[in-house]
Amino acid sequence: MTSKFREDFDVEKSAPRDRFTKLLFDLRMPEELAEWPPLHVNKRKCNNARNRTLCCLLIIVLLFLIGNVIFLNVRILSINTVTPFSTSLSANAQQCLSQYTLNAPSSPSSYPCSTCLPTLQTVPSSYLSSNPQNAQQILNAIQFCGLRAIFDTANSQGQASLGWVNDVKFCAWNGVTCDGSGRVANLQLTFPGVPATLPNELGALTGLESLQVIGGDSIPAGALPSSFTNLTILSNLHIEATAITQLPDNLFSSLTSITTLTLIRNPTMGSSLPSSLTQLPLQNLVINSQSLTNPLPTLSSSPALQTSLKLLDLSSTSLTGPIPNTISSISSLTQLLLSNNNLQPPFPTTFQSSLQILNLQNNTALTGTIPNSLCNSTLLTSCELGSTGLSGGCGLCQLS
Structure with a gap:
């Protein structure tokens, strides 16, 4: 291609751009500036510099996008590996929560505590901390089931007269007092509203601070449930007129918050005190x-x-x-x-x-x-x- 032909080609190729540039100047610049003669610059050098700039910008954008994709993939992998189920419930737990929220208020005795209590007790704390509304309902269901187990093993007539299990508002039940967060803090069981034996579900009431059991001499009977050691913040324990058998020797190794212990007329409890008693404050x-x-x-x-x-x-x-x-x-x-x-x-x-x-x-x-x-x-x-x-x-x- 001859030099003359190349110059003509370049002029023809750049003509539309010159006309477009002039139009922009006519629209944006004052009239006197629009009359200024165009600057004579080397179009080829400008095009090369502009192309290099565009290429650099494109590379930067691509690197940024690739970095974001890698970061998101690592974050998702980390979440799935370290904290599974942190934002979702298992199907069984979701069903138990739904049943407690929707069905239990109208039919509290039909709520399936036998399956739902152990299911809800295993809901991870990461889910509870990120879902406070559901966490409160799960806590309510656990405590409801802990109390209902007492009702189910008690003299139903005596317990029903106290207004238990007529609804799920257990904080208003006779002998039940809750703390500011809605956890059962004080529980008083008095004959005839006492269970035949203290059920294992009693250990679900982990917020219990005071427990008073005044029986009918022959009931409650038997040993304390193994879950009794879950009551780690219990400070006042009163057991009177029962047939409860000897307290485990290591009982107070777990119940380290006890400050008041009262045992009255429990003839089957044995004549020796648990050795762990001497560790208590x-x-x-x-x-x-x-x-x-x-x-x-x-x-x-x-x-x-x-x-x-x-x-x-x-x-x-x-x-x-x-x-x-x-x-x-x-x-x-x-x-x-x-x-x-x-x-x-x-x-x-x-x-x-x-x-x-x-x-x-x-x-x-x-x-x-x-x-x-x-x-x-x-x-x-x-x-x-x-x-x-x-x-x-x-x-x-x-x-x-």
Whole structure:
């Protein structure tokens, strides 16, 4: 191709662009600027520079898109690998949730707790944290089933009279109190509204802080359910007039929050206390009207109890043997109630200065002299020593 022909070709090729450029200038620029003569530039150099720029931009865009695709694939793989089911329920759990939400309010007794309770208890915490509304309904269904199991194994007439299972609003049921998040916090079961045995589903009430069971002497019976150790924030346990058998020795290794333990008239519970009891930060220990092998030496030697125990009431428990001198090691003790037992000498030579109430009545075999720590106490407000063999009455501690 000759030089002349190439120049003519270039001029002809660029003519439409020159006309388009002039049109843009005529539209956008002031009239006087539109009259300016066009600049003479090398079109080939401009085209080459523009093409290189476009190529660079295209490469950058492609790299950006490829990077995004790789990042998204890695993120999806990570989510599927680390937290499966974090945003969805299993089919069974979804069905249980739907049935509780839609059907249980009108027919609470027909809700399939036997299958839905274990299903809902295994819903991952990642789902619960990302779905708060459903999480609350799942929590409600779990607690409803835990309480309904008590109803199902109880005297139905006595329990029905308390208004249980007429609806799913369990926080309004008689003897049930919930905390601010809607969890069952306090549960009081009183005869005749008590179950024949404490069901394993009771362990589903993991928010329980206080449990009081006052039975009908022969019921509830049997052992505590294995799930009882799930009640890890339980602080007050009261069991009275039941046929519950001996407490497991390691029970309080799990129930480490217990501060008040009350056991009254439970004749089948045995005469020894769980060894794990001495690990508790107990403030109040009340055991009445059931036989005990004297636990005073063990209790008063426990480092945990020496700093926490305030009330020790072992009245009417057939205690034999002496009150150990280590009783004075319980530095926070304010009430010591050991009446109606078979305590024997020697009598302690000192009592803790924090003591406010002492009752040793009806321990006829107990002999010895009342120590000065009791006679001179400024905090003691009651001292009952009648019907004992003690001598040397003084101050509040009179023997008549």
